[in-house]
Amino acid sequence: MLNVTHIDLGGCEGCSVALLRAMLNAKNCNFKSRLTGEFDGDGDVVMVSGPICMNDSEKIEMLKELRKKAKLLIAFGSCAAVGGITRYCRGGQQPKPHHMTFQPINAVVTVDYAIPGCPPSPRMIQPFMNALANGKQSNYIQIFKAVAEVKKLSGFDLIDDIVLQNICISCGACVLSCPTGAMHMVSGKPDLIVEKCIRCGTCYVRCPRASQLLIRRYLK
Amino acid sequence: MSKSIPTAYKEVFKMMPSWYLEKPLGDYVAIYMGKAGRKIAAEGAAGGGAITSFLCYLLDNGIIDGVVAARKSKGLEGEIVVARTREDIIKSAGSRWQVLPFTLKLKETIENESLRSMAIVGLPCQINFLRQMKTFPLLETDFSNKISMLISLFCFGTFAQESILSYVREKYGIEPSSIEEIKISQKALKFIGNKEVEIKFDEITKYTQVGCLLCPDYTGVASDISAGTIEDKTFIIVRNNEANEMLKDANKKGYIEIENVNETEIERVERKATEKIKRASRYIAQLL
Numbered sequence: 001m002l003n004v005t006h007i008d009l010g011g012c013e014g015c016s017v018a019l020l021r022a023m024l025n026a027k028n029c030n031f032k033s034r035l036t037g038e039f040d041g042d043g044d045v046v047m048v049s050g051p052i053c054m055n056d057s058e059k060i061e062m063l064k065e066l067r068k069k070a071k072l073l074i075a076f077g078s079c080a081a082v083g084g085i086t087r088y089c090r091g092g093q094q095p096k097p098h099h100m101t102f103q104p105i106n107a108v109v110t111v112d113y114a115i116p117g118c119p120p121s122p123r124m125i126q127p128f129m130n131a132l133a134n135g136k137q138s139n140y141i142q143i144f145k146a147v148a149e150v151k152k153l154s155g156f157d158l159i160d161d162i163v164l165q166n167i168c169i170s171c172g173a174c175v176l177s178c179p180t181g182a183m184h185m186v187s188g189k190p191d192l193i194v195e196k197c198i199r200c201g202t203c204y205v206r207c208p209r210a211s212q213l214l215i216r217r218y219l220k
Numbered sequence: 221m222s223k224s225i226p227t228a229y230k231e232v233f234k235m236m237p238s239w240y241l242e243k244p245l246g247d248y249v250a251i252y253m254g255k256a257g258r259k260i261a262a263e264g265a266a267g268g269g270a271i272t273s274f275l276c277y278l279l280d281n282g283i284i285d286g287v288v289a290a291r292k293s294k295g296l297e298g299e300i301v302v303a304r305t306r307e308d309i310i311k312s313a314g315s316r317w318q319v320l321p322f323t324l325k326l327k328e329t330i331e332n333e334s335l336r337s338m339a340i341v342g343l344p345c346q347i348n349f350l351r352q353m354k355t356f357p358l359l360e361t362d363f364s365n366k367i368s369m370l371i372s373l374f375c376f377g378t379f380a381q382e383s384i385l386s387y388v389r390e391k392y393g394i395e396p397s398s399i400e401e402i403k404i405s406q407k408a409l410k411f412i413g414n415k416e417v418e419i420k421f422d423e424i425t426k427y428t429q430v431g432c433l434l435c436p437d438y439t440g441v442a443s444d445i446s447a448g449t450i451e452d453k454t455f456i457i458v459r460n461n462e463a464n465e466m467l468k469d470a471n472k473k474g475y476i477e478i479e480n481v482n483e484t485e486i487e488r489v490e491r492k493a494t495e496k497i498k499r500a501s502r503y504i505a506q507l508l
């Protein structure tokens with residue numbers, strides 16, 4: 001039985017809703033969420049959704065505290081994992097964020113697994129928990145482990161690391177996995193419509209080459 | 221480059237997941253040699269191999285209601301086909317060997333076609349990400365629950381389309397637009413266009429896509445069933461018990477004929493798989 005605690009640092013609440021939906025029917029999991037008022041800040045597994053606001057010292061302290069208590073800290077969703085769409089926050093309403101105000105949580109604490117996705121589908125949570133519970137390190141789990149080491153993943157990186165380096169094999173994984181349709185094929189290779197990319201990182205972890213290189217680069 | 225490549229290559233080779241080294245074919249429950257059974261051959265469909273016939277079995281018995289596969293439309297161009305009946309599959313039987321990986325359209329095809337359960341035939345890279353999609357669906361729109369069987373074809377790399385086409389035009393005078401068909405045999409590619417030319421693989425392997433040189437997966441370890449042609453038969457690797465039961469049932473009902481494989485054949489495929497793993501480690505070492 002895993003004790004899972006969820007805490008949301010802000011954002012659109014898509015990740016919170018995905019977690020709540022999955023956890024209602026979760027097997028082998030004791031699920032608590034601050035959203036449902038049962039939060040006590042501990043548990044074997046702490047899942048954090050939403051980015052960390054670098055101007056909010058209270059939240060930063062809380063995150064550090066969580067890291068001390070948690071056996072496993074999981075960044076759930078693109079904002080917590082790699083920054084996501086909050087990387088585009090500029091000015092506007094109070095607190096008038098700057099370019100660098102919102103960061104993925106691994107800018108502050110060490111993260112064990114980071115799950116990109118905007119939001120990750122509820123259907124992926126049970127298999128993920130099962131994998132954590134039985135401790136089997138499959139190739140796909142390792143990808144999430146490797147993502148915890150990086151602070152950015154996006155269509156831009158996919159183009160830079162894979163397509164422009166000519167190691168793209170035109171398999172179409174990125175086009176299939178992009179939630180906003182930012183990836184499209186031009187002359188048989190993927191190209192990015194920059195205005196549409198929300199920096200969620202889904203294309204990067206789905207690309208057979210990019211995910212393979214992620215693991216080789218960041219996991220020993 | 222500060223690191224000498226041989227050292228780095230050894231390091232990367234060590235970093236490969238253990239199955240790469242111990243089990244170059246991945247996990248499997250059984251290996252067979254197969255060919256199309258009497259039931260399919262009797263219908264006059266000479267083209268289909270074991271996988272084509274097996275797909276017919278899956279459709280006929282209602283295990284799946286569609287097959288998504290790539291076929292050659294013209295020359296090196298590929299297109300997606302959704303076969304819903306046995307006739308469709310047999311008609312596209314020539315698509316067993318696909319030169320280019322298929323892309324795009326898979327999503328729309330699946331969403332539009334109102335399929336509930338389907339088999340996908342693809343290359344190891346595609347099977348890899350489809351399996352990832354099935355295990356951990358990151359998006360609500362992932363159609364993972366519709367995929368009930370993933371069939372991978374053996375792959376030693378695909379060609380960079382433009383370079384190979386300009387090569388055959390320069391050297392052999394085959395106009396890319398005239399290419400009707402490309403036939404693959406054990407040792408050579410046969411281009412049929414304004415001319416008919418047979419080109420040995422050794423001559424054109426340098427036109428392999430760079431990305432394929434990094435790929436360590438020869439058989440498609442994430443699939444349910446992997447298949448590749450050896451001489452005129454199909455080498456079938458079955459990776460789970462459900463698939464194995466289906467295959468045995470198809471054999472009993474006369475769709476396919478399977479027989480056990482001797483060790484030397486398995487070793488031959490293992491050697492080829494190990495060769496691809498070594499090649500991949502060498503190239504990844506250069507890149508990291």
